[in-house]
Amino acid sequence: PTRSLADTVVAVTGASAGIGAATAHALVGAGARVAVSARREERLEQLVEELGKDNVVPVVGDVRDPAHNEALVAAAVQRWGRLDTMVANAGIGAYGGILDLGDDQLTEMVETNYLGTVWSVRSAVRRFREQGEGGDVVIVSSVAGFRGGADEAVYAGTKHAQVGLAGSLDRELRAEGTRVTLICPAGTATEFAIGAGRTEGSPELDDYLRPQDVAHAIRVVLEQPRSVRTTVWQMWSMQQQ
Numbered sequence: 470p471t472r473s474l475a476d477t478v479v480a481v482t483g484a485s486a487g488i489g490a491a492t493a494h495a496l497v498g499a500g501a502r503v504a505v506s507a508r509r510e511e512r513l514e515q516l517v518e519e520l521g522k523d524n525v526v527p528v529v530g531d532v533r534d535p536a537h538n539e540a541l542v543a544a545a546v547q548r549w550g551r552l553d554t555m556v557a558n559a560g561i562g563a564y565g566g567i568l569d570l571g572d573d574q575l576t577e578m579v580e581t582n583y584l585g586t587v588w589s590v591r592s593a594v595r596r597f598r599e600q601g602e603g604g605d606v607v608i609v610s611s612v613a614g615f616r617g618g619a620d621e622a623v624y625a626g627t628k629h630a631q632v633g634l635a636g637s638l639d640r641e642l643r644a645e646g647t648r649v650t651l652i653c654p655a656g657t658a659t660e661f662a663i664g665a666g667r668t669e670g671s672p673e674l675d676d677y678l679r680p681q682d683v684a685h686a687i688r689v690v691l692e693q694p695r696s697v698r699t700t701v702w703q704m705w706s707m708q709q710q
């Protein structure tokens with residue numbers, strides 16, 4: 470790597486499973502310390518056990534709550550004195566026809582995937598400005614951020630919204646040294662890929678990306694100097710798309 474992540478401080482949302490948990494592992498493996506957020510406390514405690522309490526601070530809460538995102542950043546700052554990076558990863562997907570999904574499902578998707586990302590990113594940017602220097606924002610969107618698909622209209626909408634957010638903020642914040650990067654995976658073998666009506670029965674996950682593949686991409690982005698702006702990393706797999 471051209472830029473060491475040793476002793477950098479990262480906040481990761483949606484770290485209790487899948488891509489977020491793999492990202493916590495990858496970044497601690499690269500020398501970073503991580504503040505991790507999700508609703509399931511026992512899963513975050515498991516991360517602390519796996520990665521060591523010197524490297525992980527768990528913050529239990531709901532990404533839809535702006536105050537939770539403030540608390541996540543505050544916990545990182547209290548523990549390690551600063552924040553270098555926000556990985557806005559928490560997300561859900563409910564799949565089905567536009568008339569088949571309930572009001573609650575649609576609202577939860579928009580509030581979690583889009584508004585949750587807005588709150589996470591805003592809390593990080595506020596801290597970067599207080600520190601008087603730039604930072605990194607990584608947003609885990611999807612290949613669905615660039616094209617729609619049957620039975621995923623609202624999900625794909627939330628992922629497109631993240632793309633608009635990232636492209637705009639990268640331009641808005643560049644002058645103060647902040648880099649905004651989109652990581653856009655195709656199907657990844659996580660609980661998300663199995664659940665929520667996305668697949669019938671038990672899907673063949675062999676051709677999917679692995680959460681570790683996505684986590685590695687995030688690590689590589691961050692290990693580039695901030696003058697190197699990846700902007701969008703679309704990750705495809707051998708899966709039929």
Ligand code: NDP
Pocket residue numbers: 482483484485486487488489506507508509510512530531532533558559560561562581609610611612653654655656657658659660661662680
């Ligand atoms: P998982 O279901 O494995 O993990 C989702 C994570 O998000 C969990 O840690 C969950 O924690 C957290 N989360 C969900 N809702 C909330 C909430 N309201 N408040 C706090 N945390 C929440 O999914 P993935 O790892 O696959 O997904 C991560 C991201 O990757 C998502 O943004 C998804 O859209 C994106 N993605 C996934 C793909 C895939 O095929 N898997 C493909 C492309 C993109 P908890 O339930 O404990 O709160």
